[in-house]
Amino acid sequence: EIVLTQSPGTVSLSPGQTATLSCRASETVASNYLAWYQHKPGQAPRLLIYAASGRATGIPDRFSGSGSGTDFTLTISKLEPDDFAVYYCHQYGYSRDTFGQGTKLEIK
Amino acid sequence: QVQLVQSGAEVKKPGASVKVSCKASGFIFSNYDIEWVRQAAGQGPEWMGWMNANSGNRGYGQRFQGRVIMTRDTSISTAYMELRSLRSEDTAIYYCARYNPGAIVKDGFDLWGQGTMLTVSS
Numbered sequence: 001e002i003v004l005t006q007s008p009g010t011v012s013l014s015p016g017q018t019a020t021l022s023c024r025a026s027e028t029v030a031s032n033y034l035a036w037y038q039h040k041p042g043q044a045p046r047l048l049i050y051a052a053s054g055r056a057t058g059i060p061d062r063f064s065g066s067g068s069g070t071d072f073t074l075t076i077s078k079l080e081p082d083d084f085a086v087y088y089c090h091q092y093g094y095s096r097d098t099f100g101q102g103t104k105l106e107i108k
Numbered sequence: 109q110v111q112l113v114q115s116g117a118e119v120k121k122p123g124a125s126v127k128v129s130c131k132a133s134g135f136i137f138s139n140y141d142i143e144w145v146r147q148a149a150g151q152g153p154e155w156m157g158w159m160n161a162n163s164g165n166r167g168y169g170q171r172f173q174g175r176v177i178m179t180r181d182t183s184i185s186t187a188y189m190e191l192r193s194l195r196s197e198d199t200a201i202y203y204c205a206r207y208n209p210g211a212i213v214k215d216g217f218d219l220w221g222q223g224t225m226l227t228v229s230s
Binding site for chain 2: 001031033035037044045046047050051054056057088090092095096097098099100101102
């Protein structure tokens with residue numbers, strides 16, 4: 001199965017700053033079918049980015065995805081208090097999906 | 109309202125089985141796959157498998173082969189995930205999510221249920 005490694009494990013930033021989260025795959029992700037989700041305690045995960053760079057419905061343009069092949073990035077600009085959460089990447093291009101272990105974005 | 113609503117929390121003993129339901133509303137159930145994902149405390153999500161709501165075709169993650177069964181009842185737009193031979197390591201939150209296999213550009217899991225907490229303990 002494809003292993004997704006996210007870095008850093010935790011990042012501490014202040015509102016207004018820019019967060020850059022990384023997701024590296026052990027093999028090429030087919031069709032760049034790599035998604036990013038935001039997850040807060042007690043809530044369902046929320047789809048942010050699909051197919052590496054497509055923004056899901058209702059997601060502000062402060063969230064952007066980039067990358068291809070094995071290296072992908074989620075960038076969150078002008079951080080707002082509501083953005084502090086855990087972020088997961090997910091590859092769905094292979095017949096067996098896998099998720100990364102997550103990056104926690106915390107307030108500095 | 110477009111949503112997936114899951115059944116409530118469960119407490120089971122080791123060796124038992126659990127069946128979690130996921131009821132869809134506000135969209136055409138048969139147009140989607142229903143995926144199941146679980147998350148144990150302090151760990152990342154783990155994909156368990158998928159089922160096409162129209163055909164009933166399904167696929168399971170290797171770790172769950174032989175222990176999980178995914179079914180659906182199209183008359184009530186509900187998907188089910190049954191996990192057997194439970195052990196303590198199965199303690200987790202279980203989520204259903206929808207995926208559109210017919211989309212030209214596949215867009216991931218765009219709608220999730222609220223989660224079902226399963227506790228396996230003697």
